[in-house]
Amino acid sequence: MNREASAVPPEAVPVARATGRPAAPAGRLLLLGLLAALLLLGWGLPRWLNFLLTLALAKGLVVLGLVLLMRAGLVSFGQGLFFAAAAYAAAFAIKLWGVREAFLLLPLGMAAAAALAVLTGLLAARYRAIFFAMLTLAFSMVLYGLLIKAYPLTGGSDGLRVAVPTVLGYAPDPQRARVLVYYLAVGAVAAAVSLVRRQAGSCFGYLTQAIRDNEVRVEYLGVPVRRAVLAVYLEGAVLAGAGGVLAALAVGHVDPNLAYWTTSGEFVFIALLGGAEGVLAPLAGAVLYEVVKAYAFKYTPYAWQMVMGLVMLPIILFLPSGLWAPLERRWLRVRE
C-alpha cells in the first residue's frame, strides 16, 4: 500500500490530512458509548434477541466490507461467496479436523475468503460497474452450485451442523457459548469499525475515492489502479469471511443459501439503506434489517421480498446516499 500512497503528489497529502480527520472527538465518544452499550447488552438480552443481534453484527461486518468497495465505486453482488466460503471453512474444520477453537476458526475462515478473493479478484479487478457486479454474482453462484453438488462433503442443500465452539480452550455449555459468540462478534465489529474509520482518512482511502471519481486520471498519476481495486476487494472479502464464520457459529449450521445471490443482494440492500459514507450506518442498517425481516417474515411470509423491494425502490431513486448517512454526518462530524 505504501508504494501506492507515495505515488500521490506530495501537495495532495497535507490537504488529505487536514480534512480527513476521520473522527471528531464527539464521534469517537459516541462510538465508544455504543460499544459499551453493546457489551452491557450481552448480559441482559433475552436469548432470541441476543441471537438476532449476533447475526446482525455478523452481517454488519460483511456490509462494512461492501461499503469499502462502494467507496471505490464498486458494488459487489457476490459477497455471499466469501460469507459462505468462510462459514463452510469453519464447518469443515470442525467436522474433519475437530478444530473447535473460535480463535482458530475465525482466522481460518478469513484466510479461506482471502484465498478465494485473490483467485476471483484476478478476473474481477479488471471490470467495473455492472460487469463487476454481475461477475461477482456469477462467482457466488458457482460456489452455490458446488456446495449443492458435492453432497458427500457438504451435505448438499441440507448443509452441515456447526458444533459449539470453544473460546481460548474454555468449553462452555451451549447457552454460555451463545453469549461468547456475541462478544466475539462485538469485538470483531469494533476492530472492523476502527479499521474502516482509519482507512477513510488515510491515503489509501482517498485513493479509492479518487478511483471512484475518475479512474483514468488516477492512472495518469502513476497509481496502479487494478492493484488498489484488488486490495479493496480483498479487504471486503476478509470482512465478509469474518462475518461468515461468526454467522455459522451463531446459527450452529451452514447451508448453500449463504452463497445464493439473494443473500448477497441482502448485503447490498443493507449497504444501500445506510449509504456508503458512514461506519455506523451499515451496523444500524443490519440490525434494523434483521428486526424488520424477522417481523416481515412472521406477518407476511409470502410478500416480505416485495416489502423489501418497495422500500428499496424509493431509497435508490430519491436518496442515493442512503437513509442514515445524512444523519450520521451530522452526529459524527459536528466539530469539524
Add this chain to the structure above:
Amino acid sequence: MSTAITIAVDGLVFASWLFLVSVGLTLIYGVLRILNIAHGSLYALGAYSAATLVIAWSGRDLWPGGTLLALLVAGAVVGVAAGPLIERGVLRWTYGRDPVLQLLVTFALFLILEDAVKLLWGTSPYYAYQPYRLLGQVAVGPVVYPGYSFLLLGVAVAAGVALWLFLARSRFGRLVVAVIHDPEMGTALGINLTRVYVLTFSLGAALAALGGAVTAPMISVVPGIAVEVIVVAFAVVVVGGLGSLPGAALGALLIGVVRAAAVHLFPAVELFTIYLVMAGVLWLRPQGLFGGVEARRL
C-alpha cells in the same frame, strides 16, 4: 459418431433456449443501457401466464393446437402489459444515472415481481405439458427426441430472424439502431426517444416472456425459476458482448454446445460449463465476442 450427433442436437436445442431467454436482455441493454435483473421475473411471468392459458384451453376440449398459440399469446400479453408499466413507471427515472444504481433498481423490481408472482399464482407448481405431448417424438439416427425440442429450435430461429429483419429493414427498427449508436444525435434528428425506449423495452420483455412461455411445457412451473434464468442469460450476453444480437446468438451456441459436450463426455463439470466458458471468453476478450471496445472517459 452417434455421440457427436447427440451432442450437436442437444447443444442446438439448449442453445435455442439460451438464445430465447437472453436475446431480450441484450436488446434492452443495447438501447436503454440498463442491465435488467428483472428480466428473469418477466421470464417467470411468461411461464406462469402460458401455464394458465394452456391449462384453461386444454380444459375446454378445443382444438389441441391452440395450446401452442397460447404460448405465443402469453409472451405477447406479458410484454404489452408489463413492458410499458415498468419502463414508464420506474426505469425512466433512472436514465443517465449511475449504471450500478440502475442495476439496483432492477434488483428491487425483481424482488417485487418475485413475490407478485407468488401472490398471483400461489406457491404450488403448475403443469402445462399438453403442448409438449402434442408434438410426439422424433428420431434422429438412433436417438429419439421429443418433437417439442425442435419447436424450440424453430421458435428461436424465427425470433432471431424476425428481430434481425425488424432492426435492419423496418423503419422503426432503423430508428432503434440509430438510437443504439447515438441517442443524442438521434433526438437531434427528431427521433422520439421515449417511444423507442418504451417499445424496445416492451419488445425485450415480450421476448423474455416468450422464453418463459415456451419453457413452461417442459418444466413444472414453480417459484424460483426467475433466479436461475437471469444468471444464465447474463452469462450468454456477456460471452457474446453486451448489447450485440449476433453476439447473443453466438454466445448461446457456444455455451449450448459446450454444455451438451460436457453432459455427454464429462458429466461432473456440467454445472459449471456456463461459467467456465464465460470466464474463458472474458479472459481472452474482456468485451465479449462481439462487444465493441468502449473509450474510457477522461
